[in-house]
Structures are given as C-alpha cells and as structure tokens.
Amino acid sequence: MIEIRLAGAGETAALVDCHLACWREAYRDHTSQAYLASVARGRSDRIAYWTTKIDNGTAPWLAVADGEVIGLAHAGPTEDADLSPGLELFMIYVRAAHWGTGVGHRLLEATIGDRPASLWVLAGNERAVTFYLRHGFRPDGAEKLHAGFRRPIIRMVRGSS
Numbered sequence: 001m002i003e004i005r006l007a008g009a010g011e012t013a014a015l016v017d018c019h020l021a022c023w024r025e026a027y028r029d030h031t032s033q034a035y036l037a038s039v040a041r042g043r044s045d046r047i048a049y050w051t052t053k054i055d056n057g058t059a060p061w062l063a064v065a066d067g068e069v070i071g072l073a074h075a076g077p078t079e080d081a082d083l084s085p086g087l088e089l090f091m092i093y094v095r096a097a098h099w100g101t102g103v104g105h106r107l108l109e110a111t112i113g114d115r116p117a118s119l120w121v122l123a124g125n126e127r128a129v130t131f132y133l134r135h136g137f138r139p140d141g142a143e144k145l146h147a148g149f150r151r152p153i154i155r156m157v158r159g160s161s
C-alpha cells in the first residue's frame with residue numbers, strides 16, 4: 001500500500017535519496033551524466049535544506065511504499081515577480097517503477113488540490129507536461145534557460161495564478 005503523507009524529521013536523507021534517484025531516472029535522456037553527478041554531490045546541502053524546511057513547518061509531501069520513499073512533492077508561494085502572489089508547485093517526482101500508477105495524481109492532490117498554481121518544467125519533458133496538461137495546467141508563454149540543464153524550462157499555470 002502507498003501512503004501519502006508529510007515528511008517527518010529524520011526522513012530528510014530518505015527523501016533526498018529518492019529525489020536524486022528520480023532525477024537520474026527522469027533526466028538521463030535530457031542532460032549530461034556530469035550534471036547529474038554534480039547534483040548528486042550536493043546531497044548533504046539538500047539534507048540540510050530539507051531539515052530546515054521541516055523544522056519550519058514546510059515539509060514536503062512523500063509517497064511511501066512499505067517504508068520506502070518512492071515519491072515527493074512540494075509547493076509554496078511563487079517567487080515569480082510577474083505573477084500575482086500565488087501558489088507554485090516547486091517539485092513533483094515519482095520513482096520510475098511507479099510511473100502511471102496514480103502516485104503522481106495523489107501527490108498533486110495532497111500538495112495543491114485543485115487550487116490555482118504555477119510551475120516550471122523542462123521543455124521536452126513530455127511525460128511531465130502531459131501530466132500537467134491533464135491536471136489543467138497550460139503553458140503561459142514564459143520561458144527561461146535552466147543553467148544546469150542548459151536547456152529551456154517553460155512555465156505552466158492553472159487558474160488565476
């Protein structure tokens with residue numbers, strides 16, 4: 001059974017390891033191994049980041065299967081100056097073995113429900129773009145270069161955000 005719940009203190013290493021594994025699975029065809037390796041070298045900084053977030057009461061949502069973290073999602077106030085203040089989905093990741101089983105849908109429901117929101121996604125990440133389209137997001141024309149990927153990311157919005 002897959003449980004969707006907020007991350008607790010003491011789960012930061014597990015959630016970061018899941019995040020890094022999801023990156024390797026999702027982006028192996030979209031970026032270089034060197035960039036993925038550089039992201040992985042930031043593991044301890046990421047653990048510190050999420051420890052602070054959880055301590056501050058802004059924990060990410062986790063999908064947990066038999067004690068293993070297999071997905072995560074997080075949202076908060078957007079920092080995009082050209083948008084009205086609103087909600088941004090900062091990340092949603094599911095381990096590849098569980099893609100297409102409804103875990104992403106459940107994480108999205110828990111994190112933002114059906115509220116207006118925005119997000120950024122790598123152009124060409126068709127699985128994610130299709131997932132967001134199915135959940136009511138549409139590209140709003142904003143695009144910028146992602147320094148790490150060296151590829152464009154596009155913004156998608158839902159509702160009034």
Ligand SMILES: CC(C)(COP(=O)(O)OP(=O)(O)OC[C@H]1O[C@@H](n2cnc3c(N)ncnc32)[C@H](O)[C@@H]1OP(=O)(O)O)[C@@H](O)C(=O)NCCC(=O)NCCS
Pocket residue numbers: 022026091092093094095098099100101102103104105106120121122125127128130131134
């Ligand atoms: C994008 C992502 C989060 C979507 O999560 P997911 O778990 O694969 O998505 P879901 O399973 O909820 O939905 C995908 C399909 O599974 C179907 N599905 C299968 N079983 C289901 C169930 N029990 N309940 C709901 N949907 C189910 C859905 O109908 C949907 O199909 P459809 O879009 O044809 O209708 C996931 O694929 C992922 O982590 N990708 C790699 C990381 C990534 O790119 N993240 C986004 C970064 S911006």
